[in-house]
Amino acid sequence: MTVSINEGFLTQTLVDIVQIDSSNPSLTPNSPGEREAAEYIANLLEKIGLEVEITEPAADRFNVVGVLKGSGGGRSLMLNGHIDTVGVEDMAEPFSGAIRDGKLYGRGSADMKGSLASMLAATKAIVDSGVQLKGDLILTFVADEEYASIGTADIAKRYTADAAIVTEPSHFDIIIAHRGFIWYDIEVLGRAAHGSQFDLGIDANLRMGRLLAELDKLEQELRARPPHPLAGPPSLHAAILNGGTEISTYAAHSRLQLERRTAPGETEEQATAELQAIIDKLSAEDESFKAQISTTLVRHPFEISPDAEIVQLAEKIVTGHLGFKPKRSAMAGWTDAQLLDAAGIDSILLGPIGEGFHAAEEWVDLQSVIDLAAILADITVEFCGT
Template identity: 45%
Template structure:
C-alpha cells in the first residue's frame, strides 16, 4: 500500500534541526532523529543511532533482506541552515498552490520523507532479497561528519542521495578546496618605507594573478556536464593601523573542482603562481595553508543503480528524465570514495537557504514512487 510522504514531511519540518556548527545555539539533529527513529522502529526497521558528537546523531535504519539480493542505501541529511530572515514561521508547514513551505521543505526534509516513506512501502508486505538501509545523517550543511561516521560502519552495493534535484538525475557534482595564502611583509612605522614591506600591496599581485587563473579556467572548457572549475577570493585580512606597514595579509580562497582535479592539483596550481610571483615581484614572500577540501563526484551512467533509477523515473514521469550535474558539493562524493556506486535524485521546488523555501507537492510523491520501485527492483537483483 502506498504511503503518503506529505504528513511525514510536515512533521519533519516542525522539528527544529538548525546546524549549530553554522549557527551557534542551533538545535541540532536530536529531536528530528528521535522522531525518525520512532517512526522507523514502528515499521519494523532495525535502527542504529550513531552519536560520536553528543547532540548530533545520525541514524541507520535497516530492513534486512532474505538473502541473495543487492543492498541499497538511501541517504538524506537532517540538518538545516538557520532561519535568518525567513518569512513566516519556519517550523509551520504551509500548503499553498501545490507547494509546501517551511525551512528544510526543499533542502532536504522532502528527500528524507520520500526515502522513509518509499522504504517502508517497499518492505511492508514481504522481505526483499537484499537489505535496505536508510542513512538519516547529521551535519551535511557544514562538514558532513554524519555520513563519514555512517560509512565507518555500514556499506551497500549502491546508494541514492535524495537531495533536491528537480526530478532530474544528477550524475556529477563539483568539489571544493579552501586555501589560505599568507603574504608576508615587514612591520615598520609609516614614516620609514626603508624598513617596511607592505604585505597588502604585495598581496595585490596575487589577487591579479588569481583573477587571471579564473579567466584561464573559464576558457578551458572543463567537464562535459559541469563545465570548468572556478576560483575566487573569499576573505581578506591584513594590517594593524594607518601608520604601520602591514606584516601580513591573509587571503582565503575557494577553488571549485571538477572530476580530474583535487586538493593536490589545486595546491600545485597555487604554488606555481606564488613561486612565479616570488621570482618576479621584489620582496614577495608567502606561506600557503590548506583548509577543508572535498572531492568532486562523477557516477558511471551504466552502473546498475543508474540504469534502475533512470528506468523507474521514466516510468513515473512519463518521459526520460533529464541528466544533470550540480555545481555544489554533496555526500555523493563520500559514498563514491567509500566504493559505493551512487547518484542523486530528489524533488522539485526552490528557496534552499533563502527567506522562502518550498517543495512541489506532486514531486514529493513522484520521488517516493520512483524510490519505492527502485528499492524493489534493485534489491531483488543479484549482487
C-alpha cells in the same frame, strides 16, 4: 511490481518533521540540531519494523540508521538524506508545514525533509506490501550536511552498500557529477616598520596585490578551459582578505582565504601546484616577496559513469513513473554523494521538486514527494531483489 504509497502517512510525516526545528548549530549558534527530528525518525523506523541505530558523530549531533534486513543473496541499497537545515532568519513561517496549492511550506521542506518523508514512506510501502527483499535496504538520516558533513562522513566509515541514492531535491534529474572545492589559506609575509621607514618596511598588502593580479589571470584561464560536459569549468574566488594592523605601520602580514572549485578529473595536487607556481614566479621576480600556502579543507569532485547500473535503473524507473526520460545533470554545489562514492559505493542524487533552499520562503511540491516515494520503492525492489 509496484508497491503503493500511503499518501496520508507520507504527508503527515512530512508535516511533523518540518514542524521540528533541526537547524544546524554549527551555522546558527544555539539552534537545536538533529536530536528531536532524529528521535522522531528513529521511532517511526521502529514502528515500520526496521533495526534502528542512533549514533553521535560528534557531541550532541545525531545520525539515524534503519536497516530493513534482506533474506540474503541480493544487493544492498543505501538511501541517504540530511536531517539538518540552515537557519530560519527572515522566514515568515519556518515551521508551519502549511499546504497551499499542492506546495508544503517551511524550512527544510525541499532541502530536504520532503525527501526524508519519501524515504520513510517508500520503506513502509515495501514492508506493508509483504515483499521480502533479498538485499538489505539501509536508510541513513544524517547530521550536519549543511556545514561539514560529519554525519555522512561517519556513515561512510560504518556502513557500506552496493549503491546509494542521496535524495537531495533534483527536480527528478539524475545527478551524476558535481565539482569539488578546496579552501586555501595564503599568507603573504612583509616586515612591520614605522610608516616613515620605507627603507625598513616590507609591505605585505602591496605584495598581496601582485598575487591577486596573478590570481585574476588564473581565474580567467580556469574558466576558459574545456569545461566538464555537465559540471562546467573550474573556478576560484578570493573570498576573504585581511592585512595590516595600523595606518602608520607597514603591514607585516596579509592573508587571503581562497576557494578553488575543482572540476571532475582535477586533483588537489594539480590545483595546489598552480597556486604554488604563481608564488614561485613572484618570489623569483622580487626576493622580498614571501608567501606561504596551506590547505584548510578539501572536498573532492564527484562523477559516476552514466553506464553504472544504479544510473540506468533510476532512469528506467523515473521514466516509468513520470512518462519522460529524466535529464542527467550535475549539482551546482558539492554533496554528501561524493563521500559515499569515495567509500566505494556507486552513488547518484535523485530527489523531488522544490524551491527556496536557504531562502526566506521554501516549499516542496507535494505530488513530487509522493512520486519520489514510489520511485524509491520500485528502485529498491528491483535493485535488492525479491
